[in-house]
Amino acid sequence: MPALTPDALTALIQARHPDPFAVLGMHADEQGYLWVRTVQPGALGVEVLNEAGDKVLAALSSVQAEGVFEARLPKTRAKMNASGQKPAYLLRIIWPSASGSITQTLPDPYAFGLLLHETDLIAWREGRLLRPWTVLGAHPMSLAPLHSTQAVAGVRFAVWAPHAQRVSVVGDFNGWDGRRHPMRRRVEAGVWEVFVPQAEVGQAYKFEIVSAxxxxxxxxxxxxxxxxxxRPANASRVAPALTPPAPRWPAGARAQAPEAAISIYEVHVGSWRRGDNGEFYDWDRLAAELPGYAASLGFTHVELMPIAEHPYDPSWGYQCLGLFAPTARFGDAAGFARFVQACHAADLGLILDWVPAHFPTDAHGLALFDGAPLFEYADPREGFHRDWNTAIYDFGRNEVRNFLCANALYWLEVFGVDGLSVPWLFTGGRTGLGVWPQSPRPLGTRPRPPLQPRQAFVGPLGPRDHRPCRGLCLA
Structure with missing residues (x-):
């Protein structure tokens, strides 16, 4: 593990090093000595402990004033075994506090191996990863560092940002400091990953991205x-670990047969009823009142206007940014799951308005996500809707189609929703919601037929690829 040049040290402390896993953590030098290097801005000191945490292997020296620490471990205390495996270890970090100092003991995030399976990454790149929400995003779990059998609790983070020069996860667990947890780039699919020991459910986080x-x-x-x-806060939150898929509506096969009559009660949850002080009902209060009310009127289904997370109340949810998160306005995902079951208990199906057509361009959202067009078309004549001032999803990109199709399956499978209503499925002015020129086509080619974006979803949501969706409504 050669000493870093001043430029490399500067790149580390600025979180701009191209391969942090190559220089952080434990590495061996040509003489067989083991070195440990870590970036802990603001720390008073760092020690390396054995895996049990009861023996100090070395005190790390500060080699960069803003927080890069490293040390060579004595062979009498730490060495590779006969198989060339490095020993497991812990870091003990001493932080300043009002009372003097506090210590934090935890595994090194850079002691963990590859986190995501290559087959999943390739499937994502090719647009055929059936349940990407189980791979990307934030997932609480216990993992063992390399060459250790002791699993530790934490959160695995992964995000798609293929154009980025660097990605860090920042949040409540690291003081929102992008230098603490720069992520590993998986070149197979432009995905970035890191496991953060001791990160917890409920903590807020975002991604800090440096463009190309x-x-x-x-x-x-x-x-x-x-x-x-x-809202108005807009951070993501670490959600509890995924649970088994919700049970299907027992009466669904009969109630949603092609010949069955359907009568739908459509609701905007935020304005259906309010509390005495004007506050939103939460999902449990809605579950206690709404299904019974709709059933008493003879309806067979309840249809909710979009409930995915969105920044702007007057949009009624039709400008979503957090497609996999039930909006916090009405409670958590577990509350929404209980509401779905309450509808089923009242012999009602539940349909969601689902908006894969466009998204707002708020700075914290999907627009220019990694510094370049990613979720949206690159050409603004195709990627920007002038009537709504929103970006239009790039239906021609494998990963974007995968993202949207999987989101449909997520609501149907994870929560047991019985159908989706797909309004305003358009791109540009091609379906009459606005008219402006298409991007120019090469000379001598025939005009392109109008894009039919419904086909981008109905096809993948069909029996071959999404068998769990059989018998569900798509309107």
Whole structure:
């Protein structure tokens, strides 16, 4: 593990090193000595402990004033075994506090191996990863560092940002400091990953991204976050670990047969009823009142206007940014799951308005996510809707189609929703919601037929790829 040049040390402390896993953590030098290097801005000191945490292997020296620490471990205390495996270890970090100092003991995030399976990454790149919400995003779990059998609790973070020069996860667990947890780039799919020991459910987080041009972007919320802050805050939240899929509506096969009559009660949850002080009902209060009311009127289904997280109340949810997160306005995802079951208990199906057509361009959201067009078309004549001042999803990109199709499956499978209503499915002015020129086509080619974006979803949501969706409504 050769000493870093001044430029490399500067790149580390500025979180601009191209491969942090190559220089942080434990590495061996040509003489067989083991070195440990870590970045802990603001720390008073750092020690390396054995895996049990009861023996100090070395005190790290500060080699950069802003917080880079490193040390060579004595062979009498730490060495590779006969198989060439490095020993497991812990870091003990001493932080300043009002009372003097506090210590934090935890595994090194850079002691963990590859986190995501290559087959999943390739499937994501090719647009055929059936349940990407189980791979990307924030996932609480216990993992063992390399060459250790002792699993530790934490959160695995992963985000798609193929154009980025650097990505860090920042949040409540690291003082929102992008130098603490720069992520590993998985070149197979432009995905970035890191495991943060001791990160917990409920903590807020975002991604700090440096574009290919070296520009530090506004902090970005997680596209796959399953929980988010209540507006006007807009951070993502670490959601509890995923549970088994919700049970299907027992009467669904009969009530949603092609020949069955359907009568739908459509509701905007935020304005259906309010509390005495004007506050929103939460999901449990809605579950206690809404299904029974709709059933008493003879309806067979309740249809909710969009409930995915969105920044602007007057949009009625039709300008979503957190497609995998039930909006915090009405409670958490578990509350929404209980509401779905309450509808089923009242012999009602539940349909969601689902908006894969466009998204707002708020700085924390999907627009120019990694400094370049990613979720949206690159050409603004195709990627920007003038009537709504929103960006239009790039239906021609494998990963974007995968993102949207998987989001549909997520609501149907995870929560047991019985159908989706897909309004305003358009791109540009091609379906009459606005008219402006298409991007020019090469000379001598035939005009392109109008894009039919419904086909981008109905096809993948069909029996071949999404068998769990059989018998569900798509309107």
């Amino acid at each position: 041009q070296g520009q530090l972007l506004p902090l970005k919320a997680d596209p796959f976050a399953r929980a988010a802050d209540l």
